[in-house]
Amino acid sequence: MSPLANRRFLKMNGLGNEIVVLDLRGTDVRVRPEEARAIAGNALSRFDQLMVLHDPSLAGVDADMRIYNTDGSESGACGNGTRCVAWALVADPEMGMPGSETLTLRTRAGLLPVVVEGERVFTVDMGAPKLAWQDIPLRDPFPDTRYIELQIGPIDAPILHSPAAVNMGNPHAIFFVDDVDAYDLPRIGPLLENHPIFPERANISLAQVLSRTRIRLRVWERGVGITQACGSAACAALVAAARKALTGREATVALPGGELTIRWRERDDHVLMTGPVALEHEGRFDPALFTGLAEPA
Numbered sequence: 572m573s574p575l576a577n578r579r580f581l582k583m584n585g586l587g588n589e590i591v592v593l594d595l596r597g598t599d600v601r602v603r604p605e606e607a608r609a610i611a612g613n614a615l616s617r618f619d620q621l622m623v624l625h626d627p628s629l630a631g632v633d634a635d636m637r638i639y640n641t642d643g644s645e646s647g648a649c650g651n652g653t654r655c656v657a658w659a660l661v662a663d664p665e666m667g668m669p670g671s672e673t674l675t676l677r678t679r680a681g682l683l684p685v686v687v688e689g690e691r692v693f694t695v696d697m698g699a700p701k702l703a704w705q706d707i708p709l710r711d712p713f714p715d716t717r718y719i720e721l722q723i724g725p726i727d728a729p730i731l732h733s734p735a736a737v738n739m740g741n742p743h744a745i746f747f748v749d750d751v752d753a754y755d756l757p758r759i760g761p762l763l764e765n766h767p768i769f770p771e772r773a774n775i776s777l778a779q780v781l782s783r784t785r786i787r788l789r790v791w792e793r794g795v796g797i798t799q800a801c802g803s804a805a806c807a808a809l810v811a812a813a814r815k816a817l818t819g820r821e822a823t824v825a826l827p828g829g830e831l832t833i834r835w836r837e838r839d840d841h842v843l844m845t846g847p848v849a850l851e852h853e854g855r856f857d858p859a860l861f862t863g864l865a866e867p868a
């Protein structure tokens with residue numbers, strides 16, 4: 572029987588970005604990609620990201636996190652999911668560190684300090700963006716990642732071209748456009764996500780700058796598809812917009828699922844993301860989800 576059978580999970584969302592939180596602290600159980608896909612395939616536990624908590628691997632860290640996409644691949648960052656994990660740690664009776672006002676979470680991309688702003692509002696310090704082409708990563712050496720050479724559509728009349736590239740713990744490409752609704756993102760997204768210029772694939776965003784302090788954003792997520800919101804993409808879009816002098820260093824990013832406030836702090840280059848979370852329900856994984864999967868090696 573899978574060690575995940577009957578384990579308790581929380582189904583949450585951050586601006587409609589569907590998140591499942593699973594606490595595996597105190598165990599040495601690891602979620603395998605095929606198990607993540609099975610969990611995503613169930614109506615009660617479907618997710619855009621599965622956030623799995625493990626015992627902290629460093630002093631001062633409250634929990635390590637592994638982040639799975641729907642296709643079973645892993646990401647180093649998930650802004651919306653990190654807020655959900657923070658809520659679970661401060662408010663869930665069984666996961667509880669009740670009353671904490673700050674937390675530190677750790678992913679394979681680094682440390683994520685979180686400030687509790689209110690009962691359901693959290694600010695995550697997403698760290699400093701990485702902007703060098705090797706760090707996005709990109710296949711080719713672009714000296715200036717504010718505009719990289721990439722286009723789709725006819726060579727002399729491209730549909731989209733010259734995105735900015737930013738790594739926020741995960742790779743992002745952002746196309747600045749006049750109208751985010753004017754593009755067939757479900758069709759274009761997979762072509763760009765899997766373009767050979769991105770050796771680790773990429774999250775693909777369309778960004779429309781409405782003013783110096785407001786950006787509209789639609790996102791095709793790596794390993795997932797269209798989502799209602801993507802926190803790391805909102806951070807990447809603000810960084811790219813500020814680097815192009817289209818906005819200042821603080822803006823509201825409006826996604827289909829709602830709004831995030833993003834601030835790119837001068838002092839240490841860190842990007843701070845503030846937004847809400849919602850708890851939908853809790854449940855336990857039906858053992859039948861995992862039957863037929865290969866036994867762990």
Ligand SMILES: N[C@H](CCC[C@H](N)C(=O)O)C(=O)O
Pocket residue numbers: 588619620640645646647648649650651652741742774792793794795798800801802803804
């Ligand atoms: N929804 C997430 C991002 C997931 C990114 C993931 N799709 C990847 O990088 O593989 C967020 O709120 O930041």
